[in-house]
Structure formats: structure tokens, C-alpha cells
Amino acid sequence: MRKIYMDYSATTPLHPEVIALMTDVMKNVFGNPSSLHSFGREAKKYLDEARQKVADLIGAKFEEIYFTGGGTEADNIAVFGTAYAHRKKGKHIITSAVEHHAVLDSCAKLAKSGFEVTFLPVDQYGMVDPEQVKKEIRSDTILISIMHANNETGTIQPIEEISKIAKEHDVFFHTDCVQSVGKIPVNVDKLGADLITLSSHKIYGPKGVGALYKRKGVRVEPLFYGGGQERKIRSGTENTLGIIGFGKAAEIAVREFDIENTRVKGLRDRLIKGVLEKIPDVRLNGHPEKRLPNNAHFSFAYVEGESLLLSLDMKGIAVSSGSACSSSSLQPSHVLTASGLPQELVHGSVRFTLGRENTEEDVDYVLSVLPGIVERFRSFSPLVGRKTV
Numbered sequence: 001m002r003k004i005y006m007d008y009s010a011t012t013p014l015h016p017e018v019i020a021l022m023t024d025v026m027k028n029v030f031g032n033p034s035s036l037h038s039f040g041r042e043a044k045k046y047l048d049e050a051r052q053k054v055a056d057l058i059g060a061k062f063e064e065i066y067f068t069g070g071g072t073e074a075d076n077i078a079v080f081g082t083a084y085a086h087r088k089k090g091k092h093i094i095t096s097a098v099e100h101h102a103v104l105d106s107c108a109k110l111a112k113s114g115f116e117v118t119f120l121p122v123d124q125y126g127m128v129d130p131e132q133v134k135k136e137i138r139s140d141t142i143l144i145s146i147m148h149a150n151n152e153t154g155t156i157q158p159i160e161e162i163s164k165i166a167k168e169h170d171v172f173f174h175t176d177c178v179q180s181v182g183k184i185p186v187n188v189d190k191l192g193a194d195l196i197t198l199s200s201h202k203i204y205g206p207k208g209v210g211a212l213y214k215r216k217g218v219r220v221e222p223l224f225y226g227g228g229q230e231r232k233i234r235s236g237t238e239n240t241l242g243i244i245g246f247g248k249a250a251e252i253a254v255r256e257f258d259i260e261n262t263r264v265k266g267l268r269d270r271l272i273k274g275v276l277e278k279i280p281d282v283r284l285n286g287h288p289e290k291r292l293p294n295n296a297h298f299s300f301a302y303v304e305g306e307s308l309l310l311s312l313d314m315k316g317i318a319v320s321s322g323s324a325c326s327s328s329s330l331q332p333s334h335v336l337t338a339s340g341l342p343q344e345l346v347h348g349s350v351r352f353t354l355g356r357e358n359t360e361e362d363v364d365y366v367l368s369v370l371p372g373i374v375e376r377f378r379s380f381s382p383l384v385g386r387k388t389v
């Protein structure tokens with residue numbers, strides 16, 4: 001049976017060039033990059049190369065990149081690390097209701113331990129209003145954390161405007177760029193961020209490795225203590241193999257940016273057009289234009305997203321319902337709920353995220369099976385006919 005992966009926002013397969021480099025390094029490079037002998041120096045050389053490549057990916061300086069154990073960890077360092085380092089200045093943090101749980105739950109934890117957090121609402125597209133950010137800033141606000149692009153709907157936030165407001169008010173600004181990097185331009189100066197989160201496995205690198213960009217001079221407290229690696233921001237012997245793979249993935253992301261995103265966007269547009277044409281009572285979630293080039297997120301009225309996911313899976317098509325991270329908890333998507341979607345449409349949501357290995361034939365195959373699946377579920381549903389879209 002055909003196997004079609006359309007869940008690239010959950011994770012991506014390793015790029016063949018990443019596999020090749022990692023395989024070579026796995027066999028030949030094992031030194032501890034902190035060791036002074038030749039084995040250590042060789043590992044350090046690879047580590048430095050990877051750091052430069054990740055820096056180049058976002059227009060940062062070599063020494064502004066701190067490797068972490070993934071995007072979640074970088075988000076945690078950004079949120080807790082800033083809060084702890086600047087608690088004497090103030091205890092107020094601003095974030096949005098649609099952040100990834102790594103930011104959302106970190107902020108919620110701080111709110112339980114003496115900090116105050118404002119969770120900004122969003123509009124029907126999941127978009128934050130910069131004016132509202134401005135209104136919520138207080139004299140004791142120390143951090144604003146708003147993601148660049150949403151992992152569920154793909155909606156792109158007005159980060160440049162928000163970071164300008166943060167700067168005007170002398171507040172640190174963090175943005176989670178895990179989903180945006182490699183798909184839309186991410187440049188530290190253009191975005192104007194003090195802290196940026198990246199993750200390797202969303203850009204064809206290995207899992208369990210990410211990076212925090214920290215602008216020179218910005219102070220955060222570490223969450224781990226130990227050997228003082230990563231200039232004390234993230235103690236613990238570096239995941240050299242993972243970091244080297246991440247570096248390669250970053251290099252490829254720069255090299256293939258234009259050609260790959262143009263190609264994937266074409267496929268994604270074909271998918272959206274086909275679904276909206278072939279299936280009645282369907283809503284495209286997220287912003288119609290300001291969205292990631294690989295994201296198509298729909299709500300099908302009168303259908304359960306999980307049931308659709310499983311039926312598509314039986315046809316060899318891998319998608320996610322709502323967010324992959326929360327689909328096991330069966331919690332309705334906080335992103336769609338915050339965007340004001342009625343609960344029945346939240347439950348009928350399915351996310352298609354395309355990537356490197358998708359072809360036009362893949363899209364056409366999805367378009368050939370999806371309408372029938374939706375129609376079959378609807379034929380069993382007592383709700384059909386109730387207007388929800």
C-alpha cells in the first residue's frame with residue numbers, strides 16, 4: 001500500500017545527507033568536546049561547525065547559539081531563565097493563548113509561583129493583536145513570549161511589530177521559531193527577538209536536540225547546573241552526534257529554502273483548493289494567507305477528527321487531528337478553542353503538513369480518498385444538516 005506522510009509539523013524524517021554525516025560521525029568521532037586531547041578537539045571542531053551553521057540559519061552570531069535537548073528545553077530556559085534572572089525587576093509576563101505547551105505550561109507554572117502571567121486572546125485566525133500586547137505592558141513586565149508560527153494552524157504572528165513594542169518598553173522578547181524556521185524567513189535582527197527557540201527534528205535533523213538563540217548581553221538563569229557546558233546556560237556533556245546532525249540540517253535548510261518551499265507551497269495550495277472544492281461544509285482553519293507554506297488545517301463539520309485520522313491511516317495517509325502533542329490526551333485543541341471555533345468544529349479538525357517527500361501524486365491520492373471517507377462518516381451522523389460552518 002502507498003504510504004504518504006503528511007505530518008511534517010509533528011516531526012520530519014532525517015535528510016539523507018544528515019544520515020550520511022551522522023553515520024560517519026557515529027563511527028569515527030566520539031571524543032568529549034571538553035577534552036583537551038586530539039579526540040576532544042576533533043569533536044569540538046564538529047561542534048563549532050554545527051554552531052556556525054545554526055547561527056547562519058537565523059542570521060545570528062556563533063556565540064549567540066546555545067544547544068539544548070530540544071525545542072521544549074529551549075522554551076523552558078527562555079521562560080523560566082528570564083523570569084528567574086529578572087525577578088527583581090518585575091514579575092509580569094505576557095504570552096498568548098495559542099503558544100506551544102512548552103511555553104504555555106511553563107508560564108502557567110510561573111503563575112503558580114509568584115509571577116503574574118497575561119495570556120493574550122487571539123482573533124478567529126489565531127492571530128495576536130500587537131496593540132493588545134502594548135496595552136497589557138506594565139512597569140513590572142519582564143518578558144513577552146509570542147511564537148512566530150503556530151504548530152497547529154500555521155498562522156504567522158506579527159512578530160516584528162510585537163518585538164518593536166517590547167523594545168520600546170524595555171521588555172525582553174522571546175519567540176518560538178520551531179515551526180517557522182526553514183519555511184519562512186527567520187532572521188534575528190529582522191524579528192528583533194532577544195531569545196529564539198529552534199528544534200532540529202522539525203527541519204529534517206535528529207530528535208532530542210535544539211537551540212536557544214540568546215542575543216549578546218541578555219541574561220537568563222540556567223535550569224541545569226554541572227559542568228558549565230554551553231557557556232553555563234546548559235550544563236551536561238553535549239549531544240555531539242545530534243548537534244552535528246542538526247548543523248547539517250540547518251545548512252540544508254538554507255540551501256534548499258527557496259526551491260523546497262515553493263514546491264511544497266504549490267502542493268499545499270493544490271490540497272486546500274481540492275478539499276474546499278470537493279467537500280462541502282469544511283472550514284480552513286488559521287489565517288488564509290499569513291500561514292506556513294506547508295500547512296493545511298481543516299475542520300470537517302459532523303465528523304470526528306480522530307476518526308478521520310484513523311480512516312486516512314488505513315489508507316496509508318498520516319495526518320494529525322488537532323495537535324499531535326495533545327492528541328493522546330484527547331483534550332480539545334487549545335489553539336482552535338482560543339480562536340473561537342465552536343467545539344464541534346474543534347473536534348472535527350485535521351492537520352495536513354507537507355514536506356520534502358510529498359509529490360503531486362500524493363496530494364491527488366489524498367483528494368481521491370478523503371471526500372469518500374468524510375461522506376461515509378457523515379452518512380452515520382445524526383448532526384448532519386445542522387448548520388455549523
Ligand SMILES: *Cc1c(COP(=O)(O)O)cnc(C)c1O
Pocket residue numbers: 009069070071072073075100102147149150151176178179199200201202208209210
Ligand atoms: C515541536 C515544537 C516544540 C517542541 O520541540 P521539541 O524539540 O519536540 O521539544 C516547541 N514549539 C513548537 C512550536 C513546536 O512545534
